Structures are given as structure tokens and as C-alpha cells.
Amino acid sequence: MRREEFPVGRPDWENVIVEEGLTYSVDGPHDTDHYWNEYAAYIFSPQEMDSVRAQAEEMHRMCLETVEYIASGAFGTLGLPQAAFNLAVESWNRRDADFYGRFDFSYSGVPGDPMKLLEYNADTPTGIVEAAVSQKTWAKDQRLDTRGYAHWGEIGEAFTNRWRHIFAPEITAGVQPVLHLAHVPPEIDETNEDYNNL
DSSP states (O other), X not given: OEEEEOOOOOTTHHHHHHHTTOTTSSSSTTOOOOSSOTTEEEEOOHHHHHHHHHHHHHHXXXXXXXXXXHHTTTTTTTTXXXXXXXXXXXXXXXXXXXXXXXXXXXXXXXXXXXXXXXXXXXXXXXXHIIIIIIHHHHHHHTTGGGGTOOOOOOHHHHHHHHHHHHHHHHHHTTOOOOOOOOOOOGGGOTTOHHHHHO
């Protein structure tokens, strides 16, 4: 893994990312420091990407094993009201479909070094705009494919495949699937981060 500079930014890139829904790259209307970096990217070899994927899949498996243990009540209700904890356990026991999870890892970039899990956000709409839309657009606009690079972001395709998998039993049975989505209200989502990711 290496960090590579791309010194030529796209014209009007700040408006491009906002139009894509990345309205929260700055903390507020008077802040000009973006967390989105238009001028650099991390380059992975195909072998490194295979390793990252394999480690992420193993970490997901381990997290599911942990949920099984937590659902047993071994840690009490984890501070949740009993009724909320019971709903979560019932959902787990029914094996309700999971959809999306975002790992935060630390990674040294040294071949063979394992990634370390910092945080796992499951079924919360975070990171989708920049990872599924803005990164892909940036790679296309930078014409990385003509320079021998490939973009590894597959979130959009993975979402489509996951929806098909989740809804297949209903569709097969001739039932029109219904999807319920929710986001926090605008008064606590000032930058529309929750709404745009949803």
C-alpha cells in the first residue's frame, strides 16, 4: 500500500461532491477544511486487496459469533432497556437479514501485517456517499483506468446484489416486498449526512 499524490484536482470539485450528496465534508458553513481529499489516494496491489477482503470477511464472521454470545444475555442488556434488548434478540434469533456494515480498521500497509478493528457500524448508513459514489466518480474523472489503475469500490453493485438476495423469497412467493427506511430529523442532521447516506 502506498499513498500517491494526484495534484490536478477536478474543476469545481467541491460542488461536484455536494451534488453527489457529500454535503458533510466540512463541519459547517464557515469551515473550509474538507475531510474529503481530492489530491491523494491509497494504492493497493491486487494481493493486498485480496488480503483486506479476506480479513474483513473473517472479522465480520467473528462479529456475528460475538452477537450470538451477546444475545445469550451473557453481558446483561448492555445498558439497553429490556424491551429494546428483547427486540434485538428476537431479530437475531429469526436471523433477520443484515444489509450493510462499515468497518474502521487500522492497517500498517506492510504485507502480512493484520488489520486491527477499531469500530464496526452495522446497518447504519455511514460512509456510503463517499465510498460508493464520490470515490468512484473521482477515479473515473481522473481517468485512472487509462493509467493502469483499477477502482476496487464495489459497494453499489454489492447493494444491488444484497437487495436481490434479501427480497428473493418474497418475490418468488409473488409478494411485493416493502422496504422501510428511517433517518434522523433535520434539526439534528444539519449537514444532511444521515439523510444523504440513506
